[in-house]
Amino acid sequence: MRKALLPLLLISTLTGANALAQQEPDTDVFNGKWDVRIQPETGKPQTARLLIVNFGGTWTTTSLLGNPKTRACIGKKVPVTVQVSQAAALEFTAWGAQVSPACPDLTVVLKPVGEKVLEGKLETGETIRLTRPR
Numbered sequence: 082m083r084k085a086l087l088p089l090l091l092i093s094t095l096t097g098a099n100a101l102a103q104q105e106p107d108t109d110v111f112n113g114k115w116d117v118r119i120q121p122e123t124g125k126p127q128t129a130r131l132l133i134v135n136f137g138g139t140w141t142t143t144s145l146l147g148n149p150k151t152r153a154c155i156g157k158k159v160p161v162t163v164q165v166s167q168a169a170a171l172e173f174t175a176w177g178a179q180v181s182p183a184c185p186d187l188t189v190v191l192k193p194v195g196e197k198v199l200e201g202k203l204e205t206g207e208t209i210r211l212t213r214p215r
Contacts, residue, residue: 106167107136107165107166107167108166108167108168109135109166110166110168111133111163111166111171111199112133112134112135113132113133113213114130114131114132114213114214115130115131115132115133115199115211115212115213115214116128116130116131116211116212116213116214117129117130117131117140117209117210117211118209118210118212119203119207119208119209120207120208120209120210121207122206122207126144127142127144127145128142128143128144129141129142129143130143131161131175131211132161133161133163133166133173136162136163136166137160137161137162137163138160138161138163138173139158139159139160139161140158140159140160140161140175140177140187141156141157141158141159142154142155142156142157142159142184143155143156152183153181153183153184154177154180154181154183154184157180157181157184158180159175159176159177159179159180159184160175160176160179160180161173161174161175161176162174162176168193169192169193170190170191170192171189171190171191171192171199171211172188172189172190172191173188173189174186174187174188174189175187175189187203188203188204189201189203189209190202191209191211197212197213198210198211198212198213199211
């Protein structure tokens with residue numbers, strides 16, 4: 082019975098390895114500077130700068146026009162961790178709470194909509210747009 086199970090175990094292990102190998106590899110295509118605009122459903126947008134370097138980086142809030150409650154966040158360099166960086170998607174988390182309890186953590190999922198533009202929605206429903214500066 083053990084000898085019969087060994088080939089099945091080997092086949093299932095190889096099949097799992099093949100599935101992992103077929104996933105799209107992460108890339109550094111999104112490394113660099115980005116201008117950020119978060120647009121709430123109503124009100125003025127919030128702006129920030131994002132720097133991505135090798136699956137890490139910083140998020141710096143430059144205006145909180147739509148949310149004056151978090152003034153403590155303006156100008157602070159918030160650490161960023163990139164979870165997915167593929168040609169079809171960018172996902173990262175900005176760890177605001179590590180800088181100040183008033184600064185929220187943001188998990189961001191974006192898709193390319195142009196050569197230098199990414200768009201998505203935050204968990205809170207606001208639209209977010211990243212644009213490479215000229």
